[in-house]
Amino acid sequence: MFANFDFDVIGRSLHYLLVDGMTFTLTLTALSALGGLVFGTLIALMRLSGLALLGRIAGLYVDLMRSLPLVLVIFWFYFLVPYIGQWLTGASRPIHVGAYASSLITFILFEAAYFSEIMRAGIQSISKGQPAAAQALGLTYGQSMRYVVLPQAFRNMLPVLLTQTIVLFQDTSLVYVVSITDFLGAASKVAQRDGRLVEMYLFAAVVYFIISCFASFGVRRLQARIAFVH
Amino acid sequence: MNYHWNWGIFLEPAPDGTGTYLDMLLAGLALTIETAILAWIIALVLGAIVGVLRTLPSKAASWAGFAYVEFFRNMPLLVQLFIWFFVLPELVPRAWGLWLKQLPHAPFYTAAIGIGLFMSARVAEQTRAGINSLPRGQKLAATALGLTTAQTYRYVLLPMAFRIILPPLTSEFLATIKNTSVAITIGLVELTGAARAMQEFSFQVFEAFTGATVLYLLVNIVVVVAMRLLERRVAVPGYITGK
Amino acid sequence: MKHLRMVGFALAAAFCAGQANAEELTGTLKNIKDTGTITLGFRDSSIPFSYLDDNQKPVGFAMDICHKIVDAVKKDLKLDKLEVKLNPVTSSTRIPLLANGTIDLECGSTTNNAEREKQVWFTNTHFLTASRFVSKKSGKLDKIDDLKGKSVVSTSGTTNIKQLTEANASRNLGVNIIAAKDHAEAFLMVETDRAAAFVMDDILLASLVAGSKDPAAYAISSDAFSKPEPYGIMLRKDDVAFKKVVDAATAALYTSGEGQKLYDKWFMQKIPPKGLNLNTPISPVLKHEFAHPSDSPDPDSYKAM
Numbered sequence: 149m150f151a152n153f154d155f156d157v158i159g160r161s162l163h164y165l166l167v168d169g170m171t172f173t174l175t176l177t178a179l180s181a182l183g184g185l186v187f188g189t190l191i192a193l194m195r196l197s198g199l200a201l202l203g204r205i206a207g208l209y210v211d212l213m214r215s216l217p218l219v220l221v222i223f224w225f226y227f228l229v230p231y232i233g234q235w236l237t238g239a240s241r242p243i244h245v246g247a248y249a250s251s252l253i254t255f256i257l258f259e260a261a262y263f264s265e266i267m268r269a270g271i272q273s274i275s276k277g278q279p280a281a282a283q284a285l286g287l288t289y290g291q292s293m294r295y296v297v298l299p300q301a302f303r304n305m306l307p308v309l310l311t312q313t314i315v316l317f318q319d320t321s322l323v324y325v326v327s328i329t330d331f332l333g334a335a336s337k338v339a340q341r342d343g344r345l346v347e348m349y350l351f352a353a354v355v356y357f358i359i360s361c362f363a364s365f366g367v368r369r370l371q372a373r374i375a376f377v378h
Numbered sequence: 379m380n381y382h383w384n385w386g387i388f389l390e391p392a393p394d395g396t397g398t399y400l401d402m403l404l405a406g407l408a409l410t411i412e413t414a415i416l417a418w419i420i421a422l423v424l425g426a427i428v429g430v431l432r433t434l435p436s437k438a439a440s441w442a443g444f445a446y447v448e449f450f451r452n453m454p455l456l457v458q459l460f461i462w463f464f465v466l467p468e469l470v471p472r473a474w475g476l477w478l479k480q481l482p483h484a485p486f487y488t489a490a491i492g493i494g495l496f497m498s499a500r501v502a503e504q505t506r507a508g509i510n511s512l513p514r515g516q517k518l519a520a521t522a523l524g525l526t527t528a529q530t531y532r533y534v535l536l537p538m539a540f541r542i543i544l545p546p547l548t549s550e551f552l553a554t555i556k557n558t559s560v561a562i563t564i565g566l567v568e569l570t571g572a573a574r575a576m577q578e579f580s581f582q583v584f585e586a587f588t589g590a591t592v593l594y595l596l597v598n599i600v601v602v603v604a605m606r607l608l609e610r611r612v613a614v615p616g617y618i619t620g621k
Numbered sequence: 622m623k624h625l626r627m628v629g630f631a632l633a634a635a636f637c638a639g640q641a642n643a644e645e646l647t648g649t650l651k652n653i654k655d656t657g658t659i660t661l662g663f664r665d666s667s668i669p670f671s672y673l674d675d676n677q678k679p680v681g682f683a684m685d686i687c688h689k690i691v692d693a694v695k696k697d698l699k700l701d702k703l704e705v706k707l708n709p710v711t712s713s714t715r716i717p718l719l720a721n722g723t724i725d726l727e728c729g730s731t732t733n734n735a736e737r738e739k740q741v742w743f744t745n746t747h748f749l750t751a752s753r754f755v756s757k758k759s760g761k762l763d764k765i766d767d768l769k770g771k772s773v774v775s776t777s778g779t780t781n782i783k784q785l786t787e788a789n790a791s792r793n794l795g796v797n798i799i800a801a802k803d804h805a806e807a808f809l810m811v812e813t814d815r816a817a818a819f820v821m822d823d824i825l826l827a828s829l830v831a832g833s834k835d836p837a838a839y840a841i842s843s844d845a846f847s848k849p850e851p852y853g854i855m856l857r858k859d860d861v862a863f864k865k866v867v868d869a870a871t872a873a874l875y876t877s878g879e880g881q882k883l884y885d886k887w888f889m890q891k892i893p894p895k896g897l898n899l900n901t902p903i904s905p906v907l908k909h910e911f912a913h914p915s916d917s918p919d920p921d922s923y924k925a926m
Binding site: 164168226227228229230231234244245246247326327329337340341343345 | 660802809812
């Protein structure tokens with residue numbers, strides 16, 4: 149069955165795959181997770197703020213992002229971001245935004261919706277006594293959030309957040325649709341140039357599998373370690 | 379802004395002779411729904427089986443279920459579709475491979491099966507969570523009454539488990555619909571693909587994608603409302619399912 | 622009344638803003654001067670116009686022409702340094718990426734036609750080619766009508782897929798049209814028997830066949846979907862100043878004989894990555910075009926000497 153497959157092509161192109169492709173994928177994952185978490189926490193706070201208008205806007209944003217396929221959102225931002233940049237900076241023509249920046253913006257904004265739901269659940273799971281005690285101690289809303297509520301919420305939701313990051317890691321492969329060279333894109337380019345579809349796609353599948361497997365294993369161990377009853 | 383707006387583009391004829399650009403988008407929508415439903419049926423059936431496997435007392439069954447779920451969860455959907463579409467026909471005997479490659483509507487079947495298998499892992503996890511959330515007494519009482527394991531699952535555990543997991547299953551179904559868009563990479567011209575084709579032929583980028591966005595939102599609303607009605611109909615009075 | 626006054630002010634303001642720019646650099650030239658960079662769009666498998674060599678660097682006939690244009694822009698703007706950024710594009714992203722500012726020039730194998738001229742502008746033509754299809758010799762497909770009922774692939778966003786779609790509808794061929802992301806993927810579909818034929822510009826087909834594992838197994842159809850149509854390098858629409866510079870650069874390049882030298886480099890000599898020689902002498906029509914550069918989208922306007 150595997151007789152006329154040339155698995156050497158993996159070895160020859162390994163450098164390109166790892167340096168160009170995997171670096172992009174990992175960097176995009178890390179930066180999007182951080183950006184999405186920060187932005188998502190902001191949105192979660194907006195929803196829980198008690199101010200009707202803020203809550204509505206945040207709610208609409210989350211519903212919109214969660215109803216649309218990521219592929220469609222990638223297309224939207226790929227073509228739209230330079231126009232937004234033009235509008236924001238008042239330039240006379242759309243500003244140049246590279247593929248990297250556009251995909252980063254896409255993933256941060258998209259994942260923020262999912263991270264915001266996780267953080268919202270986390271914040272709501274903190275017993276009411278905590279913010280009440282903070283208030284009693286004279287801390288402002290901002291201070292009680294920053295020093296009391298959010299650290300606890302973050303720690304409680306860490307396993308879920310990390311699982312969402314693993315999902316994000318897999319979702320970055322979708323930048324393929326706008327021909328950006330992530331790990332899968334790099335494997336695909338080599339596959340098409342050399343006609344080695346089977347070898348490259350199997351290799352890509354194995355690599356994604358190993359990384360995700362190890363990551364979820366790590367998350368499970370982390371979950372066991374930080375679990376505590378409160 | 380260097381962009382020429384033309385909202386009337388939806389009513390202009392598309393070059394592939396099937397009608398207007400709006401018809402093109404609607405044809406894509408129909409394909410999206412068909413793929414999603416077929417995939418969802420596969421996901422439900424396989425997911426329920428695997429979910430049950432994971433809760434069985436037998437260690438082998440539990441392990442098989444675990445391996446199945448891990449296999450499909452740890453690979454991106456896009457990579458899985460590529461394996462089914464590009465790699466599988468090359469690994470099987472040449473005659474079968476040729477048949478697979480030249481099957482009419484190959485992208486449709488590949489997408490439905492690929493997405494179905496991917497989602498079945500998630501449905502399996504939900505089913506397992508649902509069954510595990512039932513009070514232990516249920517299973518014990520069933521055994522005390524003399525029911526076999528199969529009967530226990532069929533008449534006692536699964537009916538309640540499914541009602542419990544109906545809300546998360548709704549979001550899984552919505553995820554299935556969204557995941558059909560990944561199939562544009564294997565040539566399925568579903569809604570996102572149709573919007574892309576519309577953009578390529580007419581150069582009206584924003585109109586095309588707005589049309590697709592609106593249609594996805596509509597589908598979302600319809601599904602959420604329908605599932606909520608379903609939840610209310612199958613709810614068991616007095617049980618803590620539903621909101 | 623207040624409404625009318627507001628409208629009046631808005632119009633006046635817009636008018637003034639427009640006038641203010643009249644004497645300075647506008648559009649792409651202004652952007653290049655301000656940022657010190659110019660971004661070229663390249664293709665990954667449009668051999669030999671714009672494609673990636675073994676080191677994943679974009680090379681090709683159109684790339685060389687673009688670099689010459691960049692030199693001319695640098696001279697025209699009197700810049701000491703002009704950084705050249707390279708951005709990959711596909712047939713379906715090239716026009717939106719040009720319109721939204723991601724690239725300034727698209728250096729590839731883009732057909733210049735009247736419909737596209739509503740969205741973008743082209744500079745002087747650098748090649749002429751007709752739309753044909755390639756298939757495995759064993760299938761014995763030669764005329765367009767032979768494609769009846771088959772699976773045929775073409776690349777998204779090209780004039781070729783549009784011509785195929787229209788021919789399919791008008792001739793009632795019942796063809797199953799598959800859209801591929803780029804030429805390499807489409808050719809692979811024919812190679813692996815997933816599609817019976819690939820519709821594309823004949824020069825690109827010839828290059829793909831020549832570079833394939835078994836060139837003798839393929840045949841290019843004698844039937845064509847169109848007359849030989851012009852390729853042009855794309856730039857943004859309504860950017861009069863930039864077009865002037867680009868047109869002057871390409872005209873100078875072609876009429877001086879350098880154009881012919883570049884042509885020979887890519888069509889009559891060994892090219893990367895595998896060192897194959899396409900051996901395609903310059904056609905009389907293209908020779909005439911180099912002597913009298915034109916950016917016309919009309920295929921009939923290009924005649925042999």
